[in-house]
Every structure is written in structure tokens, then in C-alpha cells.
Amino acid sequence: xxxxxxxxxxxxxxxxxxxxxxxxxxxxxPDLDVVVIDDGSTDATGDIAGxxxxxxxxxxxxxxxxxxxxxxxxxxxxxxxxxxxxLDGDGQHDPAELPKLIEPVLKGQAxxxxxxxxAGSGAYRPPLARRVGIGLFARIVSLLVRQRVxxxxxxxxxLNDRGIRLFAHDYPHDYPEVEATVMVxxxxxxLLEVPVRMREREHxxxxxxxxxxxxxxxxxxxxxxxxxxxxxxxxGSS
Amino acid sequence: MxxxxxxxxATVASLLLILVVFELIRSRRLRExxxxxxxxxxxxxxxxxxxxxxxxxxxxxxxxxTYPPAVLFAIGTLFILLVLLHYSTVISKLAxxxxxxxxxxxxxxxxxxxxxxxxxx
Numbered sequence: 571x572x573x574x575x576x577x578x579x580x581x582x583x584x585x586x587x588x589x590x591x592x593x594x595x596x597x598x599x600p601d602l603d604v605v606v607i608d609d610g611s612t613d614a615t616g617d618i619a620g621x622x623x624x625x626x627x628x629x630x631x632x633x634x635x636x637x638x639x640x641x642x643x644x645x646x647x648x649x650x651x652x653x654x655x656x657l658d659g660d661g662q663h664d665p666a667e668l669p670k671l672i673e674p675v676l677k678g679q680a681x682x683x684x685x686x687x688x689a690g691s692g693a694y695r696p697p698l699a700r701r702v703g704i705g706l707f708a709r710i711v712s713l714l715v716r717q718r719v720x721x722x723x724x725x726x727x728x729l730n731d732r733g734i735r736l737f738a739h740d741y742p743h744d745y746p747e748v749e750a751t752v753m754v755x756x757x758x759x760x761l762l763e764v765p766v767r768m769r770e771r772e773h774x775x776x777x778x779x780x781x782x783x784x785x786x787x788x789x790x791x792x793x794x795x796x797x798x799x800x801x802x803x804x805x806g807s808s
Numbered sequence: 809m810x811x812x813x814x815x816x817x818a819t820v821a822s823l824l825l826i827l828v829v830f831e832l833i834r835s836r837r838l839r840e841x842x843x844x845x846x847x848x849x850x851x852x853x854x855x856x857x858x859x860x861x862x863x864x865x866x867x868x869x870x871x872x873x874t875y876p877p878a879v880l881f882a883i884g885t886l887f888i889l890l891v892l893l894h895y896s897t898v899i900s901k902l903a904x905x906x907x908x909x910x911x912x913x914x915x916x917x918x919x920x921x922x923x924x925x926x927x928x929x
Binding site: 607625626627628629630631633637640641644645648743 | 907910911913914915917918922
């Protein structure tokens, strides 16, 4: 295999899960380099990830998920990786599902493949409030990109070099996946959704609480609407 | 017409604002770039405070017939809004740059650490 592959794992205060996540990814595919972005953790997340065999990038303070993930894409770009997968640091993304994401990229069917909890086999049912939010965004994003999208909040993704370059140069903040989905299509990258199963969180709680999710919803909606009036930025993809 | 005392006090206040801004620039506590809007605010308020006839005319234009200083107040408010909006853009830019710096720093630190590791082994 000539091309280099990397797994990007953003993690904040995931000392309970991160060791297992890194070990699992490495066990799944030893050729897959693992880089953990320690997003200003106050616990031993970085040390544990390093001990488990990951390259650790420690952000000096908490940037939020968007800034953390983008750091990973920048790392991938600078080190010449041609394929990147992204998994969450809490263990909800099962590396055993990775082939479903990677294969369409390797076959050149898509530039970015997103694992969806809702397309097909996944029997995932989140709490009502989140389901409404996720469904709403799926509807809006589907309209915007003129393509059926079922899960705009999934951070379980695989990208080729074009996707890596785009996200290294421009990636949304805080709650990035929804906007990123639209960005991808606007830059004329091919997006593909594949059904995956996700696990329940092993440790900790979701970073999105009830009050915050409303704030995020309004914010992301604003970003989507404004984004429609934005010309695609140069330097992204070409 | 604006009462003379109102005009006088507003003029003094505007002069004071300009003076304070000037002093802040002189002592390098305020960059020229961010002072410009404040100076403009001070100058506009100064002119309209001192030139009672002008304020009266403008008040006539916008349909304020009873109390012309209300226009002074409105214009002052408008400029404050402008300054605040300008600051929001400045903060947004600083926040973006901050993120980029943090990412660069973290990437460089990792590079340095991995280089050290290679050297040790």
C-alpha cells in the first residue's frame, strides 16, 4: 500500500475511553497512523493516548471540536497523508465499521464518506430533542446540497486528499459537521453516506446538553443561511 | 433652537472625548486604527453641539420640531453602535487568529517532540 492513511481522533477529557479507542484502531489496521488531538484536556487523555501508540497533538487550550478536528486535518495535510478517517475519542465509533467508510474513497466513488446512524441498518434512536434537531438539519442540508443526507451530525468520516485539503484550509467551529457537509458539496466534492452502527458512549456524557443544543441549532442555522450567500473560498479545493 | 447651556455642555463633553482619545493614542494605549472611529464620533458630536443652527436644520430634516438636542442624542447613539459593531468584527478576527496560532503551536510542538524522540533513539 503506497498511500499513507491516518486516523484523526479529537478528544477532550476522555482518559477513560481514549486508550481503548487508540488500541482498537491500531488492532484493526496497523498501517493506520493514529493522531489524537488533545483539546485542552485537564486529565491524562494525552498521556494515555501516547502510551497506547498514538501521535498526540496537544492544543494549548480548548478550541472546541471544530478547531480540534481541523488541527488533525492540518497535520494530515502537512505530513502528506492521502486518506484520513475521523473517529470520536469517546469510543462511540467502532473501528470495525471503518472498511465501509474507506472503501468508497479508495475506489474513487467519493471524496468524503460519512457514516450515518440513520441510513439503513442502524437501529440508533437518540432522545427526542436530539432526534428533532438532527432530523431538521438533515432536511435542510438535503435541500441545500440537493442530495439526500440523513445524518449531518456524524463525526465518523473518511476523506481523500481533496477532502483533507479543503478541511485543513477551512473548517467550521463548535458544531462543525452540519456546515461542513454543505461546504463539501459547494466545493464540488463528492459526498457519500453509508449506514454504520454506532455504540453507546462508554464513558462521560455527550458534550451537547439541552440548553446548548438550542443555542447550537440557532447558530448553525444562521451559519447555513449566511453560508449560502458566501462565495466558495479560494485555496480550498481546485 | 437648542438651549445655549445644552449646547455648551455638549461641546465641552465632545472636546473632552477628543482629548481623551488623543491622549490614549499619544501614550500608545490606543492604536490609531481603533481610534479613528472614536475621533470621528467626537468630531461629529463637537460640530453639532457647537453649531446650533446646523443641528436645528438637521432636526428639521428628520422631523424633530420640539427639541433638537434629541437629534444629537440619536446621532451619538448611532456612532456608539457603529463602534460596538466594529469591535465585534475585531474580536471575531482575533478569535480566528487565536485558533490558528493555537493549532500552529500544537503542530510545531508535536514536530519538535517527535524530532527529539528520533534523536534519543
